[in-house]
Amino acid sequence: MAKRRKVWVLILTVLAVYVGLSALLGSPLGFGRIMERTAAKEYCSIVYPQAPLGKTVYNPIASGYQTAVYLDGSDGDRNSIGVDLAERTIYDPSREASFLEESGVGECIEKLERKYGNCYIACRVVWPCSDPSAPVLSLRLDYTDSESTPLPDEAQIKELLSPIVLDCILQVEEHYPLDKATIKYYHPDFDPNEHGRTWRTLEISLAPDVPRTETLLDPAGFTVN
Numbered sequence: 001m002a003k004r005r006k007v008w009v010l011i012l013t014v015l016a017v018y019v020g021l022s023a024l025l026g027s028p029l030g031f032g033r034i035m036e037r038t039a040a041k042e043y044c045s046i047v048y049p050q051a052p053l054g055k056t057v058y059n060p061i062a063s064g065y066q067t068a069v070y071l072d073g074s075d076g077d078r079n080s081i082g083v084d085l086a087e088r089t090i091y092d093p094s095r096e097a098s099f100l101e102e103s104g105v106g107e108c109i110e111k112l113e114r115k116y117g118n119c120y121i122a123c124r125v126v127w128p129c130s131d132p133s134a135p136v137l138s139l140r141l142d143y144t145d146s147e148s149t150p151l152p153d154e155a156q157i158k159e160l161l162s163p164i165v166l167d168c169i170l171q172v173e174e175h176y177p178l179d180k181a182t183i184k185y186y187h188p189d190f191d192p193n194e195h196g197r198t199w200r201t202l203e204i205s206l207a208p209d210v211p212r213t214e215t216l217l218d219p220a221g222f223t224v225n
Contacts, residue, residue, distance in 0.1 A: 033058070033065050036083040039129050040067035043081065043090045046132050054078070089126040089136065096125040099135055104175040112168050118144050121168060123178075139181040139206075141168060142199075151189045154222055157200065161185060162214045165204075169212060178206040183217070201225050 037056040044053060044067075054068030059080075066080040071094065082091035100106035105123050112121050120142040125135050143161060145152075152160065165183055172178060183202040190198040202220040210216070 032085070035085055036065040037067055039083045039085070039090070040069075040081040043083075043092075043127070043129065043132050044069050047092070047095070083129075084126070087126075088129045090129060090132065091124075091126050095127070095135075099125050105137070105172055108171055108175055112171060116164055116168075118146075119164065123172065135176075136179045137172075137176050139168060139172060139178050140184075141165060141181065142184040143186070145185065145187045148187065151187055154200075157185050157222075158202075158217045158220075161202075162217050166212065166214055166216060169206065169216075173212075177208070180204060180206050185222075199225055 033056055040056065041053060044051060048069055048071065051069050051071050054070060056065050056067040058064070059066045059082075062082055064082055064084070066082050069079050069081055071077045071079055077094075079092065079094040083089075084091070097106075100109075100123065109121055109123055113119065120140075122140045124138050124140065126138075127133075127135055141164070143164070145157075145160070148156075148160070161183060165181065169178060169181065181202075181204040183204065185200045185202075186198060190200070192198050200222040201224070202217060202222060204216060204220055
């Protein structure tokens with residue numbers, strides 16, 4: 001009886017660990033590769049119906065699986081399709097590059113980076129798994145502040161960032177609507193957290209009903225990463 005109880009305790013412990021890791025990863029542990037390949041295959045059947053698929057492998061830099069698709073046959077250019085199962089979106093670097101060029105967003109970003117020399121500015125494009133014809137655009141802005149003395153508080157950081165962020169949003173949206181923005185702020189006097197991270201990050205929704213004003217950053221809270 002005691003031996004049977006130990007077996008059940010072991011089974012329940014393993015099950016609890018499995019469920020916990022699956023929740024952390026956003027998909028059932030061990031099935032992530034299969035699910036991401038299936039999503040990539042469905043996407044490619046619509047966007048690249050004639051292109052052969054290669055292997056699906058884990059990319060530690062992207063923290064996810066990527067499926068190779070050869071755009072000009074098996075010996076052609078290799079494009080790597082990424083899938084975000086949590087957000088149900090597809091990342092397609094080949095289509096992203098074409099979209100940024102054709103929409104004018106890419107040229108706009110280059111001008112903004114020249115204007116704000118202490119910022120890294122970029123746009124990322126993904127496509128919903130449910131609608132591969134509808135690009136979703138997001139903005140990324142990293143601001144390195146080596147001039148503010150003393151170290152600014154959160155309200156002062158937002159006051160500093162707001163006009164720059166708003167200018168970038170308005171200029172990009174002259175070409176295509178944005179869905180969200182990720183704003184990162186760094187100051188050399190920041191103390192690292194237990195993971196050695198020092199960037200303060202704001203995640204901003206840019207849904208159509210969100211006013212594009214300098215109060216845009218006010219409701220957002222900082223995270224450290």
